[in-house]
Amino acid sequence: MNKLTMVQALNLALRQEMEADDSVIVLGEDVGMDGGVFRVTDDLIHRFGASRVVDTPLAESAIVGMAIGMAAYGLRPVCEIQFSGFAYHNFHQLENHAARLRWRSRGRYPVPMVLRAPYGAGVRALEHHSESREVYWAHTPGLKTVIPSGPRNARALLVSAIRDPDPVVFYEGKALYRAFREAVPEAVETLPIGQPQIAREGSDVTLIAYGAMVRPTLAAAEALDVQEGVKAEVIDLLTLSPLDDRLLVESVRKTGRAVVVHEAPQSFGPGAEIVARLMEGAFFYLEAPIERVTGFDIVVPLFSREKSYLPSVPRIVRAVRRTLDQG
Amino acid sequence: MPHEKIVPDVSITSLAILDAEGKVDKDLEPDIDIQTLLKLYRFMVLARRFDERLVALQRQGRIGTFPPITGQEAAQLGAVAAIRPTDWLVPSFRETAAELWRGRGLDNIIIANNGLNEGGIMPDHSRDFPVSIPVASQIPHAVGLAWAARYRQSDEVVMVFFGDGATSEGDFHEAMNFAAVFQVPVIFVCQNNQWAISIPLSRQTRSETLAQKAVAYGMPGIQVDGNDILAVYAAAEEAVARARSGGGPTFIECVTYRVLMHTTADDPKRYRSDEAVDAWRRKDPLIRFETYLRAKGVLDEAKIAGLQSEIEGEIKAAVDHAEARMKTMGDPMEMFDHQYAAMPPTLRRQKAILERELAADGREVEHE
Ligand SMILES: Cc1ncc(C[n+]2csc(CCOP(=O)(O)OP(=O)(O)O)c2C)c(N)n1
Ligand SMILES: [Mg+2]
Numbered sequence: 001m002n003k004l005t006m007v008q009a010l011n012l013a014l015r016q017e018m019e020a021d022d023s024v025i026v027l028g029e030d031v032g033m034d035g036g037v038f039r040v041t042d043d044l045i046h047r048f049g050a051s052r053v054v055d056t057p058l059a060e061s062a063i064v065g066m067a068i069g070m071a072a073y074g075l076r077p078v079c080e081i082q083f084s085g086f087a088y089h090n091f092h093q094l095e096n097h098a099a100r101l102r103w104r105s106r107g108r109y110p111v112p113m114v115l116r117a118p119y120g121a122g123v124r125a126l127e128h129h130s131e132s133r134e135v136y137w138a139h140t141p142g143l144k145t146v147i148p149s150g151p152r153n154a155r156a157l158l159v160s161a162i163r164d165p166d167p168v169v170f171y172e173g174k175a176l177y178r179a180f181r182e183a184v185p186e187a188v189e190t191l192p193i194g195q196p197q198i199a200r201e202g203s204d205v206t207l208i209a210y211g212a213m214v215r216p217t218l219a220a221a222e223a224l225d226v227q228e229g230v231k232a233e234v235i236d237l238l239t240l241s242p243l244d245d246r247l248l249v250e251s252v253r254k255t256g257r258a259v260v261v262h263e264a265p266q267s268f269g270p271g272a273e274i275v276a277r278l279m280e281g282a283f284f285y286l287e288a289p290i291e292r293v294t295g296f297d298i299v300v301p302l303f304s305r306e307k308s309y310l311p312s313v314p315r316i317v318r319a320v321r322r323t324l325d326q327g
Numbered sequence: 328m329p330h331e332k333i334v335p336d337v338s339i340t341s342l343a344i345l346d347a348e349g350k351v352d353k354d355l356e357p358d359i360d361i362q363t364l365l366k367l368y369r370f371m372v373l374a375r376r377f378d379e380r381l382v383a384l385q386r387q388g389r390i391g392t393f394p395p396i397t398g399q400e401a402a403q404l405g406a407v408a409a410i411r412p413t414d415w416l417v418p419s420f421r422e423t424a425a426e427l428w429r430g431r432g433l434d435n436i437i438i439a440n441n442g443l444n445e446g447g448i449m450p451d452h453s454r455d456f457p458v459s460i461p462v463a464s465q466i467p468h469a470v471g472l473a474w475a476a477r478y479r480q481s482d483e484v485v486m487v488f489f490g491d492g493a494t495s496e497g498d499f500h501e502a503m504n505f506a507a508v509f510q511v512p513v514i515f516v517c518q519n520n521q522w523a524i525s526i527p528l529s530r531q532t533r534s535e536t537l538a539q540k541a542v543a544y545g546m547p548g549i550q551v552d553g554n555d556i557l558a559v560y561a562a563a564e565e566a567v568a569r570a571r572s573g574g575g576p577t578f579i580e581c582v583t584y585r586v587l588m589h590t591t592a593d594d595p596k597r598y599r600s601d602e603a604v605d606a607w608r609r610k611d612p613l614i615r616f617e618t619y620l621r622a623k624g625v626l627d628e629a630k631i632a633g634l635q636s637e638i639e640g641e642i643k644a645a646v647d648h649a650e651a652r653m654k655t656m657g658d659p660m661e662m663f664d665h666q667y668a669a670m671p672p673t674l675r676r677q678k679a680i681l682e683r684e685l686a687a688d689g690r691e692v693e694h695e
Contacts, residue, residue, distance in 0.1 A: 034598050037593075055525070058492040059497065124391050128460045298666050305443075
């Protein structure tokens, strides 16, 4: 098996889906000749031509609006928004149309499109290039929000997203793009959208994370095991919305303790929903208050301070200890 | 009457005063005093040398990613020189030359490019907006500033900068329409450097010119040779005078070229040939202006050499000063500042949490 970075794994998913299905079209700013600013669409224009890899003018609202029309016609557009910080330009197209055309037309016009965008901090980027605002989309009924945590699941989830009959917002942690390699099989793999996975088994405490925060969360679990023999179970959400909480509830019923980790701001963040689900499903099993390790309710600072902003391994470890110290 | 012609033929003019060799068209030469001419030249040299220095600093890892401006000095300085300090400047992210002219400190720019929020600090009397990265998003703000100035019966005008790519965004079109409908004093300065990262102008629009877009909104639009500082200045001066006297907005398309990379993270070899770039390098706005000033007899070898070394010194001092200042910056708690006029209780609690966490980090490091 080839060891690929997440960029290469996503590129593989796009290439194979485009080979298999000529209704798959890639569009966006700089996705053609430039291969995308992170090179996720590298070489696709040479393989599939400019009619299937479309360099668009600079207008996110039109990119997404056009993708909606293409999808309603029966194509499977995959649009790239260069950075998630520029997806607000296309907010109303997602909220008012992508998420509702199926509903409004009573099933006549599904919108099987994917919106890919890099999100998150940690790569010394400029302002607007480091946000983690996935909750905007998770909050919109009708959209699916998928966030992989590594090359292999990124590839499988992107294939599933392209094949999905509904609009999928696919956020790619830019800190993960080239952070590490994983063996990715050449044969096409898929992963079900809407299903979290256990990334590490354990019995003492449940750690819940997604996207770029899965790695530090796993590192914290490892440190806790090595240093004090604490067995933390780590759950990787993979799909933020629609959130299937059954695995989370089951795990917390077993461990009685939970810590939720995300880099998005804390208030009204994904953690708030996850904690509420756990209160509904596992309240009587809890041994300690649930902890959240998250970004703060502030504009992501410019890059010299982003390390302090982001949840870190020691912050996660200390949160776990706090929950273990209780009860 | 079918097919009656109801809009007269639209004509768009293109203005150049200096030719490619820097020879001036005497009939069109604007009346600019020598002091101002030399100041413009000084800022062109400063902006160019500073840009080169920033690229070098980035390559050495001493600053982060930034967008260079080399080759676009005339488009920026010619335009911004036509407004007063009491007027307003609304930049995008590639207007370092214009910002320097308006008084932004070199050290401030270095600090911002180093990922420190403190680089955004501006003097209280400033009438310049901070850089705006989301393409075209700043253009409607200029309309709002101008509307407010009108409302307060001030004669201030607002100059807003953006690129060719920005003309594809809705915000651009909405702002143009508003400005014309409300007849507010805005000068729209489009730096058509012919690229939006890897996308050439031909992929951005099918219009022959960008200037003609103004016609659809009912405002004057003019194209100028953006590498000819006299042409840019003349067009801007006319637009500013019209705006100030209640004549409404103007759109100026400065045709120039992005001779370097989009940002230091970009590799232009992936999408364009060196030949096209070389052709534009020969139209260097700095050399053309220099030729003009020499012919005019206000600049000579000795003056140029003196100025060059003065500017080298100024840049070196700014880098040293910035690097010294940065040693005193970086307190992580600063990130909680300026979110609101008054810090809400939740944020105060979060700030205390981060303080506690960082202190714990410190203790753990000591422990090891
Ligand atoms: C809304 C938005 N979309 C995408 C980007 C990413 N991006 C930054 S600059 C740029 C190209 C801008 O081209 P242009 O307007 O011609 O300005 P130039 O960079 O040439 O100065 C793009 C696509 C952005 N900053 N904002
Ligand atoms: Mg441009």
